[in-house]
Every structure is written in structure tokens, then in C-alpha cells.
Amino acid sequence: MKNLKINLTALYESGYSLNSVSCCYRAIERVHQSPDHYNEYADLQIIFSQTCKPMDVVTNLEDEFIRVICTSKYYPWSGDVVYRSFHAVPLPNRSSRTIEKLFYWKKHLSDIKHKNSQNVEKSHSVRLENNSTTSNSVPVNSGNDPSHKLSSQQNVVEKDSGSQNTKLPKVPPNVVLLGIDSMSRLSFQRNMKKTRQYLQEIGAVEMLGYTKVGENTFPNAVAFISGYQVQDLTKICFFSQNTRQDLCPFLWKKFSEANYLTALIEDVPLLATYNYFKTGFVEQPTDYYFRPYMLGVHYHSPSVLFSLDCIGSNTVDETIHKYIGDLLSMSARNETPVFIYTWLTNLAHGDLNAARHADESYLQFLKSLDLSNTILFFMSDHGYRYGMIRETFPGWQEDKLPNMWVHIPKNIQKQFPTWLPSIEKNSVRLTSPLDLYKTLVHILNTFTTIKNVPDSKSFQGDVIPRKLGQTLFEEVPLTRKCPEAGISENFCACVAPRRLPTNNSNIIAAAKTAIVHINEQLPKVCAKLTLHKVTAGGIMDDTEHSINGSSIVTYVVAFETTPGEFLFEATVESDAKLQSYSVVGELLRMNKITTDVSCVKNDFLEKFCFCLAT
Structure with a gap:
């Protein structure tokens, strides 16, 4: 449960008091359709609760997405709207599945604590036995038997990783994909200098050769979240634009299977990756799904069809930044890993230079995050695809080279010392979204019980192999060509015309x-x-x-x-x-x-x- 507080200072400064206003909220909820009987609006419908729940100075929320309204009580302003805004709160107990995941990690940590306690007792008893042994006796533990050694790090567990036992954190790292649509590498360098500098300061690596595999967002997203190209996905699950995508092998399902909390967050509902000219999802795809909130905001802004700049006193991006921060904080409090997939379209999609106005807010957002146990991919899908710059040869190349940065926490760098050097070598080599997929699978294989992700079958029963892509945590061949990375000739930027x-x-x-x-x-x-x-x-x-x-x-x-x-x-x-x-x-x-x-x-x-x- 989360509290929502009335800002008394702002209330008094506006000339009101608690006695002169009445505040309540309505919940925003997704309309559920049956997977067996659904229509093209299945992922587009929401409802506002009929009852407007009264609010106090501090209100315990039971709903994750709400619309708050405060009105004046007294004549002559009786009924006038004093405050109106939307709020999004990631609740830990929002579903039975999130509760199960929190319980899983609580039990997991309890088991580790119990095991460590037993090891301490065993080691203590061995030391007592050694102390009572005469000097000419054979020691119980000569130091060659690892079963009697007490780990100096009691907050780690061991997992076999190839040829060595690697000590892993009790809780796997968070994985955050933070995408800004239509942001080329050079556009990011021009427009978001402060954010770029901060990424450099925290040791993130810029992938200079990261190249798109499709014209727009959807084919590039399909590549990094499923490991397939769109033409393969149409054989597996995405048979037409009217087909629900619930059955597609999107990787957040595997993270969920590994008991990660999962989140899918986008800012523009009508241009969303899995909804633009598509049905989308009939059932909620992730534990935390931001779409109903943004639909609610847009339904109360009917004059704005696609893009919306602000929600109350914050920009849409700032609103989503806060939600991501709250989600990471909530998962940290509950010692539960989270997979967050965020895609922000409005900022750079319609204006080549608009991102410069958000540079400071992105800088402050990144600074506010505790990335000590978070692997971050700060990325885009392609460069700017329209306008005068696209008619130039530099624009031809920018379109094909989206922004991409990879941040690996220092504790993980120590545990896997080859990862960062591989990323640094690969930063100047040809890579693609298909490699990002294999990297995400690598993370799953390393930190969870998920050993592999099986290839999917077509509707005819044939296995569709994932032939392309390789993890970025291993060195990509220097001689790699575009077809080997899944990049078609018309998207290949290795040779300029x-x-x-x-x-x-x-x-x-x-x-x-x-x-x-x-x-x-x-x-x-x-x-x-x-x-x-x-x-x-x-x-x-x-x-x-x-x-x-x-x-x-x-x-x-x-x-x-x-x-x-x-x-x-x-x-x-x-x-x-x-x-x-x-x-x-x-x-x-x-x-x-x-x-x-x-x-x-x-x-x-x-x-x-x-x-x-x-």
C-alpha cells in the first residue's frame, strides 16, 4: 500500500484550507476481454471507477492509476475545480502474481540466511573441536577441504558458470531498457550533452556500431525483445495486425518466469510499439503496464491526438521517470529484481532538436537512480527518419545508427571481469538489436535458473531458429558483415554511397x-x-x-x-x-x-x- 499526501503548503498558498476543499479520486482500470473473444479495441479500452473515493491529508491507495480532483466547498466558488491531476503508483501487491514473486524472494533470502547460519555453526563447532585436539593429533581441517571453509561474503550464493564457481548476488540485478524513439547517436551527442557526459562518468559504454534492422520502432523492438525478425514473428504468432500478441515469445515472459517483476512503459498510446495499427495485448502483458494510465490522460485531453507534453506540472517524460524511480525503489525495499522496458516516443519523434529541452531532466533522473545493482541499456531504435536532414547523406547514415549505451554495475564487473572489456571492444564493432536480445538472455542464464530460451514453433509446427545475434558480453568478430548481424543491405551503414x-x-x-x-x-x-x-x-x-x-x-x-x-x-x-x-x-x-x-x-x-x- 502506498500513501498519497495533500501538499498543505501549496493548498494554503493558493488561498484554501482543508476545510474549504473536498478531494477524491477515481481509479483507472483496464477493460478485460476474453482471449477467445476479443476485438481490435482490446488494448485500448479503460474505465474510470464510478465512485470517487474521498481523500484525507494522507490517503492509503489501493489503486495504481488514479485521477484526483479537488473542488471548492463554499459559495461563491462552490464546485469550482481547485486541483485536477493524474497519479501513478507501482503497488507491490497489485496482483496475486506480484505477491507470489515478493514471497519467492523473501523465502529465497530466508533460506540463504538459514544456510549461512548453519555454516557458521558448523564452522564454530569445527574450531572448538580443533582447539580441544592435542598438538600431535591430525587437524580436522587442514585448509585443503573446501567444505569447512566459511565464505567471507555471506550475502552471496554460488552458481556454476562454465569452468568456475562464480559468486552471485542474493538477488539478481535489475535490467532496465530506457529507450528514446528516433534518437541517433549523433543527435544524442548534439542535443543531450549533459546526459551523455553523465553516462560517461558512470562508466557506461557507447556502442558506436549499433545499427537498426528495420525501418521503424516495431521491427527493431521485435528483434531485441524476441530474437526474431518480423518476417519470422509472422510465422509464429503475429499473423496479421489484428492478431493479439499475447502468445509471442517476448523476453519479459522469461524474466517473469525467473520471478522478476516486469514492467512495460510507453508514453504515447496511439503510437505505442505493439499497438500502432495493431491489436496489441488482450491480457495485461507485464506485472506493471503503464498503458491504461496514459490512455486515461489522453481521454481527458481529447484535443491532443498523439503527443502530450505535460501531465499537471510535470512533463510526460518526468512523470514516467518518477514512476520508474518508484518502481525501482519498491523492488529494492522488497529485495526483488525488476525488468523495466520503457519506450518514450514524444520527445524526439516529431522534432529533430526537441530533446535538448529535456537534457537536464534526464540528467537529474539518471542521477537519482541507484544503479549499483542495475544493468542499464540507454538506447533508441533508429535516427530521425523525416525532414531535411534525412535528405542529406549524413542524415542517411544517422537514420541507421541509433543511440545505444550499456552500463554494467561495478560489483558485476568484478564478478565477471570479461564483460566490460568485451563491451568496450564491441563498442567499435558492428552490432544490432538481435545482439541485445542475446545479451538479455545471457543475463537470464547467468543470474537465474533459466538455462536457455527455446526456439519457437510456427503455426505449422516447424521450429523457427534464432540464427542471428550474439551476446555483447563476448567479443564480436572484427570482420563481421551486415548480413551476419541481421542487417539488410538498405540499412547497412558500413559503406556510404x-x-x-x-x-x-x-x-x-x-x-x-x-x-x-x-x-x-x-x-x-x-x-x-x-x-x-x-x-x-x-x-x-x-x-x-x-x-x-x-x-x-x-x-x-x-x-x-x-x-x-x-x-x-x-x-x-x-x-x-x-x-x-x-x-x-x-x-x-x-x-x-x-x-x-x-x-x-x-x-x-x-x-x-x-x-x-x-
């Missing part, structure tokens, strides 16, 4: 090939696109190769179409022998979607479709 004139015949042919490719996929409700102009083009010199005696050359072209003035980037291969061109990988949209796309309820088609009038 050499600029060609926009009227080059191969560049124009590549653009026309890409437009044919787009039009072949458009439904009848969308207008056919035509080439308006080529805005940039280049050749990938280092990728030229031969197939069956024919020279294959790769071009990158940016072009604008009509109607709609859509701006695209395409990677196109040219076969000199066949005199043919073919699109490689995804076509990327380079300017924001500003036209009506309601005729296609599909996140893939929306970037290509100019809806015809009906």
Missing part, C-alpha cells in the same frame, strides 16, 4: 523501378504514383559483385512522387548482363505522412498510399 548526378541514367532507372514496385502493392483505393523528380542518388562502390558472370551494382536513390509529394529512398540492384533493376529490401518514406490515409488501415501501406476521393 558515392554521390552521382540526379540525371544519371542508372539513378533515374532505379527510381522508376522503385515506383513500379510501389504501385504493384497498392490497392484500388490508392492513386498510382508517378515520378516527379529525383532528389539524390549514389552508387555503393564496395558492394559490386558478380552472379553467373554478370556484374551486380547497387544504387541508392531518393525521389519524390506525385500525387502527394511523397519522398522515398530505395536501394536498387542493377544486373548489367540482363539490363534489369530490382528493389532490395524495404522502400523508406523520408517525409512525414500528412495526407489522409484512412482508406488503408495498415502501417505498411500508409506510407505509399494517396487515398482517392470516394
Whole structure:
């Protein structure tokens, strides 16, 4: 149970007293649907409790998400709203499962304490026996029998880790993924200098070669949370955008199985990773799920469709920072590990330079955290994908190289002395979200009883192997190529294109090939696109190769179409022998979607479709 207190100082300074106002709160709750009978709104519906529960100066909360309202009691302001805001409190006893986890770790620690106590008694009795033995007797413990040695660290347990016994903490480390959408490595360097400097000061390592594997958030998230690419996930559990994702092999399930508390926190409900043009989850996916809270906030801000800057006197990011801090504090008080997956979209998604205004708040947030038993991944999914910067060659490269930092606590560095050196070597090597997945699995294998994560089966019963990715706690090969890291050619930033004139015949042919490719996929409700102009083009010199005696050359072209003035980037291969061109990988949209796309309820088609009038 958690207390919520009325700020008496603020109340009095506003000209009110406890006797002149009346405060109450309504709980925000998720509407439950059956996994067997659900609709596309299953993860979108919430309700506010009918009863507004009265509040005192100090109120014991029984609900994790609430909306508080205080009104004036007396004429002539009777009924006027004095205060109105939302509050989120991570309650330890919010469900039977969280209670089970807390009890598990309480018993686990009690067992260790009892075992240590027995070892102390055994050692004491051995010393007494030794002291009573005559000088010419054989000692009971010569120092060669480890069964009689008392550990100098009674707050650790031993676990076999390969060729040696590694002493592990009584409670596994917390794992925190803190993601800021659309933040390239260089954008983070430009806009969040204080936060970056602090990460350096605490010994976090910047992953300079960390490269995205998909165009937007979802494919990159799928890679690091499931170990699969989207095309594999569609064979396992994500059969269509209407399919609930409850059955997908997302790694928070394994952390939960290892009795971690789990949390999924996002700031923009309508753009959320697992909900944008998707059903999302029918059942609550993690112990702590922030979505109902943010839906409640948005439902009371109907004029703001997607992004919301503030909740009361705090920014949305600050509100979430507080929730994360409270969650970590609650788990620490209960000596229970927590897995927190946070994704913040609003800050940098719509403005290349907006993050600079949050630099100080992120700095203070990180400073407020006790990271002594927390492995932190401070990260992004990709760089800025739209606007003028994206039309430049530096912007082409930034888009592919998201921000990524790894922080390993000093006590874990001591326990596993090869981890940090491996991270430092890998910081200048090619890595991807698939490697992050294997790193998270490595953490599970090391600190919990989870020995492995089995590959999933397709709906036809075939095993879909996780072929790509490796843990970042082991050295990545220096000669690694993009395909080996699960990075397709159109996302590979290892080689930059050499600029060609926009009227080059191969560049124009590549653009026309890409437009044919787009039009072949458009439904009848969308207008056919035509080439308006080529805005940039280049050749990938280092990728030229031969197939069956024919020279294959790769071009990158940016072009604008009509109607709609859509701006695209395409990677196109040219076969000199066949005199043919073919699109490689995804076509990327380079300017924001500003036209009506309601005729296609599909996140893939929306970037290509100019809806015809009906």
C-alpha cells in the first residue's frame, strides 16, 4: 500500500484550507476481454471507477492509476475545480502474481540466511573441536577441504558458470531498457550533452556500431525483445495486425518466469510499439503496464491526438521517470529484481532538436537512480527518419545508427571481469538489436535458473531458429558483415554511397523501378504514383559483385512522387548482363505522412498510399 499526501503548503498558498476543499479520486482500470473473444479495441479500452473515493491529508491507495480532483466547498466558488491531476503508483501487491514473486524472494533470502547460519555453526563447532585436539593429533581441517571453509561474503550464493564457481548476488540485478524513439547517436551527442557526459562518468559504454534492422520502432523492438525478425514473428504468432500478441515469445515472459517483476512503459498510446495499427495485448502483458494510465490522460485531453507534453506540472517524460524511480525503489525495499522496458516516443519523434529541452531532466533522473545493482541499456531504435536532414547523406547514415549505451554495475564487473572489456571492444564493432536480445538472455542464464530460451514453433509446427545475434558480453568478430548481424543491405551503414548526378541514367532507372514496385502493392483505393523528380542518388562502390558472370551494382536513390509529394529512398540492384533493376529490401518514406490515409488501415501501406476521393 502506498500513501498519497495533500501538499498543505501549496493548498494554503493558493488561498484554501482543508476545510474549504473536498478531494477524491477515481481509479483507472483496464477493460478485460476474453482471449477467445476479443476485438481490435482490446488494448485500448479503460474505465474510470464510478465512485470517487474521498481523500484525507494522507490517503492509503489501493489503486495504481488514479485521477484526483479537488473542488471548492463554499459559495461563491462552490464546485469550482481547485486541483485536477493524474497519479501513478507501482503497488507491490497489485496482483496475486506480484505477491507470489515478493514471497519467492523473501523465502529465497530466508533460506540463504538459514544456510549461512548453519555454516557458521558448523564452522564454530569445527574450531572448538580443533582447539580441544592435542598438538600431535591430525587437524580436522587442514585448509585443503573446501567444505569447512566459511565464505567471507555471506550475502552471496554460488552458481556454476562454465569452468568456475562464480559468486552471485542474493538477488539478481535489475535490467532496465530506457529507450528514446528516433534518437541517433549523433543527435544524442548534439542535443543531450549533459546526459551523455553523465553516462560517461558512470562508466557506461557507447556502442558506436549499433545499427537498426528495420525501418521503424516495431521491427527493431521485435528483434531485441524476441530474437526474431518480423518476417519470422509472422510465422509464429503475429499473423496479421489484428492478431493479439499475447502468445509471442517476448523476453519479459522469461524474466517473469525467473520471478522478476516486469514492467512495460510507453508514453504515447496511439503510437505505442505493439499497438500502432495493431491489436496489441488482450491480457495485461507485464506485472506493471503503464498503458491504461496514459490512455486515461489522453481521454481527458481529447484535443491532443498523439503527443502530450505535460501531465499537471510535470512533463510526460518526468512523470514516467518518477514512476520508474518508484518502481525501482519498491523492488529494492522488497529485495526483488525488476525488468523495466520503457519506450518514450514524444520527445524526439516529431522534432529533430526537441530533446535538448529535456537534457537536464534526464540528467537529474539518471542521477537519482541507484544503479549499483542495475544493468542499464540507454538506447533508441533508429535516427530521425523525416525532414531535411534525412535528405542529406549524413542524415542517411544517422537514420541507421541509433543511440545505444550499456552500463554494467561495478560489483558485476568484478564478478565477471570479461564483460566490460568485451563491451568496450564491441563498442567499435558492428552490432544490432538481435545482439541485445542475446545479451538479455545471457543475463537470464547467468543470474537465474533459466538455462536457455527455446526456439519457437510456427503455426505449422516447424521450429523457427534464432540464427542471428550474439551476446555483447563476448567479443564480436572484427570482420563481421551486415548480413551476419541481421542487417539488410538498405540499412547497412558500413559503406556510404558515392554521390552521382540526379540525371544519371542508372539513378533515374532505379527510381522508376522503385515506383513500379510501389504501385504493384497498392490497392484500388490508392492513386498510382508517378515520378516527379529525383532528389539524390549514389552508387555503393564496395558492394559490386558478380552472379553467373554478370556484374551486380547497387544504387541508392531518393525521389519524390506525385500525387502527394511523397519522398522515398530505395536501394536498387542493377544486373548489367540482363539490363534489369530490382528493389532490395524495404522502400523508406523520408517525409512525414500528412495526407489522409484512412482508406488503408495498415502501417505498411500508409506510407505509399494517396487515398482517392470516394
